[in-house]
Amino acid sequence: MHDVIDEKYDVHDHFRMDLTKNTCPSREERLGVAIKNYYGTMSNLVKGTRDKTITQPERCFEQSSSCSLSIIATRILTIRDSVTLMHAPIGCSVCNHGSHELFRHIPESDGRPGNFNLHNVSTNLTEKDIVYGGTEKLKNAIKESDVRYSPKAIFVMTSCASGIMGDDIEGAVSEIQSEVKAKIVPIHCEGFRSRVLQTGYDAMWHGILKYIVKKPEKKQKDLVNVTNMFSYTWRDKAEITRLLGKLGLRANFVPEFSSVEDLEQMSEAAVTAPICPTFGDYLIKGLEQEFGVPYFREFVPMGIKNTDNWLRHIAKYTGKEEEVEKLIEEEHATIAPKFENLKKEFEKIRKKLKKDDEKLTAIGAVGQGRVLAHAGFLTELGFDVTGACAVDYDALITDDFDSLIKDVGDFVILISTFQAADYVNLFHNLKPDLTLQAPFKGGKFETDKAMGTIHFLRGDNHASRTQAGYNGAIAYGEMCLRSFHNTSLGKLISDTTEDPYKAWWYEADPMYFVKDKPEKKEVKVPVIVGNKRKSHGK
Amino acid sequence: MVNNIVKTVVNNETPVVNLLESPRHSCxxxxxxxxxxxxxxxxxxxxxxxxxxxxxxxxxxxxxxxxxxxxxxxxxxxxxxxxxxxxxxxxxxxxxxxxxxxxxxxxxxxxxxxxxxxxxxxxxxxxxxxxxxxxxxxxxxxxxxxxxxxxxxxxxxxxxxxxxxxxLLEEPVKVKKGLVNIIGIAPCQHIFWKGDLKELQRTLELIGLEVNPIFGDLKGIESLKKIPEAELNIVVNPWLGKEVADKLETKFGTPFIVQYGLPVGPRETEHFVQDVGKKLGIPREKIDQAIQKEIKEAYQFYNYISNGLYMGLANSYFGVAAESNIAIGLTRFLTNDCGMMPTVVIITDDPPLKNRESIKQRLTEDINSINKPDVIFEIDTYNIEKILQNYPNLIVLGSSMEKYFSADKLSALHLTVSFPAYDRMLLRRTYSGFFGGINLLEDLMGKMSRPF
Missing domain, CATH: 3.40.50.1980 (Nitrogenase molybdenum iron protein domain)
Known part of the structure; x- marks a missing residue:
């Protein structure tokens, strides 16, 4: 709703959460800047945030994106001894039909618990419920979930329909809680709630902090909370577990495939270490505010340098400063030569594709946290980061972006929530040597250049599907390298797929569909000042 | 065979349902x-x-x-x-x-x-x-x-x-002789829609028809505009699409016939083609001649695997949890043409109450097995698992949601034949038509370790 920035919002986050409230504020309510559309340089984005000139433009053209409910339901579903109960028409739960297969293929010898079931259930709101209200149905559904599955927690997820109907979810829950054994956790994640998907994450953590996390009985000095997303794989967990294990620490991965008990004991941990600082923002701050669990948020364990720093921060809070230096030294001894070999391979490719001392260019990222991870990692590999994409952007990450620019130089950023047309326009105009993407987000890629995958997925359990830690730096780097070694699929798809967009679009400003924007055609790649990249080899 | 617990779970009178676990559809x-x-x-x-x-x-x-x-x-x-x-x-x-x-x-x-x-x-x-x-x-x-x-x-x-x-559609239109539409195969819900529409089209072309599958071909909007020109609408589904065919009959006068369940294998496909031919006045002998080679070839493939059928599949129990169209097609084929024995067929596409009796008939009548399957209408995955636990099936044909459950809890072989199908990539795959049954046996026997 805040298309014009209200003076009362500060771009710095002085937010103090109130767990007596039903839910979190949306990111746009909480922060001065929380947007889903921007095209320009990182430096202008940072500057515009600080002087509050960055606003959310009104768009006339939009494509399918995602919502607070769908973005968190896939995550909450994996909490092992819980039920994900959608108070919604049936369509909202259709993307969780994989519940009976998720993680099942991973052998128990690789650490997968033998006995678990994931439950995707719905109150199946129909026309009649819309007219007469759905709270009775919800109460019955909660009771039946409790009897059927004997879960430790029931997550009640709200939807657009339940929100517009005005069902009193909190009332229903407090009325029925004494009748069921499971802890009922209402999550207010109506799809229309916020233009910024991150609000969904905050709503999820709010419910978990309010209803599940227990007061600490004893501090567990060796326990490290790791906020984990589905874009990190089974092997990533194994790598992080391995590294923390060498320091005598235990990783408490949440919420992805955690147990309710794992969530309960977060208050007893020595530190909370995010894999993505904005995904975990609400949790890490809540755990500190309510239970005194410290956190850090500056680093993401992707690439060698960032992994070093991530581990050092954890060590600081767990009294492992000496051990961590030894660990880093040991790991570097095996990883550094492999990484140097990788760089040599990229150098061979660079010599083939580029003139003189021009670097290979790349565009990566999908979430704002991954902008930090990818830009750092690609620079480490020797790439010139031409641009990045981020699903959304808010003032929480402004300072990190500022540091990143100082570290790797300025680049173009497209903020766009899975807007496929924006992506094809960007790739067409920047023409990076390497594009890291998820094809469903962009459809037609007019590229005969290297295209790698943006991230691996949670069920992946092969060494080549690692992106975190030291082993991840090699595996993900090798994936980038393989992207150059065979580009035939990209060529074929490009040659045989019809274009859904008219030709003018490729020459247009990607922000053309911002309402009331007068000029059309000519594309303007943002000019980067005071940086070696002044043009983007078109 | 059905025990009492199941009977109480399943009541065709549609009780009030407050909770559903992963029903096999969207909105x-x-x-x-x-x-x-x-x-x-x-x-x-x-x-x-x-x-x-x-x-x-x-x-x-x-x-x-x-x-x-x-x-x-x-x-x-x-x-x-x-x-x-x-x-x-x-x-x-x-x-x-x-x-x-x-x-x-x-x-x-x-x-x-x-x-x-x-x-x-x-x-x-x-x-x-x-x-x-x-x-x-x-x-x-x-x-x-x-x-x-x-x-x-x-x-x-x-x-x-x-x-x-x-x-979109305008009247009046001139009917094009020999043109038929196929209705009742819903894209995505019917997981074999791409392959099945292609195969049904090919099958009907054998007897000289021009087939408009409406979905999945390259003609785009022309496929839609052609709908009223058809001489006959063919509903390949025991219930879905009947109302659409009714509407087309009212608006454009196009007659329709209903194929009660996907035609799988030479026997059912021959019936299907003859039914369509009869409705269009194509002489029976002409159709016999047109499909003779297909039938012969299909049975030739049987021959290749007849040992495997005897040793691996014949007279063994199987259960089905699938949408009615697929459930009928596969159950009739495996029972009538492969000697297998259906114990339970769970219908998961929530057909209207008025259509349920005819679905049940197709699954229990004109079936070559002395044991008739229990036919149960259930869309809730929790209940579906409970029901399956009551039957001693060697094989479970269901959605991919039953994959690990079948292996872990039933020690049964499992094949995904109905939505959702997260463990299969289905493009041209089809179980319909003269060779559809053979494709099914390929997939089914690929699940077994066998010396034959």
Whole structure:
């Protein structure tokens, strides 16, 4: 709703959460800047945030994106001894039909618990419920979930329909809680709630902090909370577990495939270490505010340098400063030569594709946290980061972006929530040597250049599907390298797929569909000042 | 065979259901979206919250054994992505902007506006916005009367065809002799829709017909416009699409016949083709001649695996949890042509009550097994598992949700034959037609370790 920035919002986050409230504020309510559309340089984005000139433009053209409910339901579903109960028409739960297969293929010898079931259930709101209200149905559904599955927690997820109907979810829950054994956790994640998907994450953590996390009985000095997303794989967990294990620490991965008990004991941990600082923002701050669990948020364990720093921060809070230096030294001894070999391979490719001392260019990222991870990692590999994409952007990450620019130089950023047309326009105009993407987000890629995958997925359990830690730096780097070694699929798809967009679009400003924007055609790649990249080899 | 627990769980009188675990469908919105996407060149325009397209893409499309539905599916689909302010002030302006901008940006033969929960609940006048657009632009446009809560995705398929008939098709038309439409195979819900439509088309072409599968071919909007020219509509489903065929009969006078369940294997396919031929007045002998070679070849393939059939499959129990169309087709084939014994058939597509008796008949009558299967209508995955636990099946034909359950809890072999199908990629795969049964046996026996 805040298309014009209200003076009362500060771009710095002085937010103090109130767990007596039903839910979190949306990111746009909480922060001065929380947007889903921007095209320009990182430096202008940072500057515009600080002087509050960055606003959310009104768009006339939009494509399918995602919502607070769908973005968190896939995550909450994996909490092992819980039920994900959608108070919604049936369509909202259709993307969780994989519940009976998720993680099942991973052998128990690789650490997968033998006995678990994931439950995707719905109150199946129909026309009649819309007219007469759905709270009775919800109460019955909660009771039946409790009897059927004997879960430790029931997550009640709200939807657009339940929100517009005005069902009193909190009332229903407090009325029925004494009748069921499971802890009922209402999550207010109506799809229309916020233009910024991150609000969904905050709503999820709010419910978990309010209803599940227990007061600490004893501090567990060796326990490290790791906020984990589905874009990190089974092997990533194994790598992080391995590294923390060498320091005598235990990783408490949440919420992805955690147990309710794992969530309960977060208050007893020595530190909370995010894999993505904005995904975990609400949790890490809540755990500190309510239970005194410290956190850090500056680093993401992707690439060698960032992994070093991530581990050092954890060590600081767990009294492992000496051990961590030894660990880093040991790991570097095996990883550094492999990484140097990788760089040599990229150098061979660079010599083939580029003139003189021009670097290979790349565009990566999908979430704002991954902008930090990818830009750092690609620079480490020797790439010139031409641009990045981020699903959304808010003032929480402004300072990190500022540091990143100082570290790797300025680049173009497209903020766009899975807007496929924006992506094809960007790739067409920047023409990076390497594009890291998820094809469903962009459809037609007019590229005969290297295209790698943006991230691996949670069920992946092969060494080549690692992106975190030291082993991840090699595996993900090798994936980038393989992207150059065979580009035939990209060529074929490009040659045989019809274009859904008219030709003018490729020459247009990607922000053309911002309402009331007068000029059309000519594309303007943002000019980067005071940086070696002044043009983007078109 | 059925025990008492099952009888109490399953009551065809539709008790009040407060809770459903993963029923095998989406909402009307999802059904209309995937149907639109399955006709080339159509532009679905979603008028709904920001996540409905995403959810149905990762649910209904990805779960249908196919990763993608053309260039206007997935995240390419235009969407008004309504937020709180639109709930307060209405979403009509947003839709207006979206239609105009889509027209400026995208190549498309027909715009199909598909509303979800929000605009329906806040009372957006979508018809008005669509009419305004129609008056000012050359691009044809229709809108489907969906919301997220007025039924399931099967109904969404019918509502899409309703919108096509009411808003796109014109009369009067000249009937084209020998042209038939196939109705009742809903894209994505029927996981073999791509392959089955192709095979049914090929099968009917054998007897000299011109077949319009409507979905999944390269003709785009022409497939839709051709619908009223058909001499006969063929509903290949025991219930879905009947109302559409009724409507076409009323509006254009096109007669229709109903094939009660997918024709699988030479026996059922021969019946099917003869039924169609009879309705169109094609002499029986002419059809016999046209399909003779196919039948001979199909039985030749049987011969290759007859040992395997004797040792591995014949006289063994199997259970089915699938949509009625597929359940009938596979059960009849495995029973009548492979000597297997159905214990239970769980129908998962929630057919209307009035159609259930005929479905039951097709599964219990004219069946070559002394044991008749229990036929149970159930859409809740929790109950489906409970029911399956009561039968000693060697083989479970179901959705991929039964995959690990069958192995861990039933020690049964499992094959995904119905939505959702997360463990299969289905493109040209078909179980329909003369060779469809052979394809099924290939997949089924591939699950066994065997010396034969």
């Amino acid at each position: 009307t919105f999802g059904g209309a979206y995937t149907a639109t996407n399955a006709v080339k060149g159509l532009v679905p325009i979603l008028h709904t919250g920001p996540g409905c397209g995403w959810t149905n893409f990762f649910g209904l499309v990805a779960g249908s054994g196919g990763g993608f539905l053309g260039d206007l599916g997935a995240m390419q689909t235009p969407s008004s992505s309504l937020l709180e302010k639109h709930i307060v002030f209405g979403g009509e302006d947003k839709l207006r902007d979206l239609l105009n901008s889509t027209n400026e940006l995208m190549n498309g033969e027909l715009f199909v506006v598909i509303p979800g929960c929000i605009p329906t609940m806040i009372g957006d006048d979508i018809g008005m916005v669509v009419n305004e657009f129609r008056a000012k632009n050359n691009t044809p446009i229709i809108h489907v009367k969906t919301s997220g809560f007025n039924g399931n995705s099967y109904k969404g398929y019918e509502l899409f065809l309703d919108a096509v008939i009411d808003q």
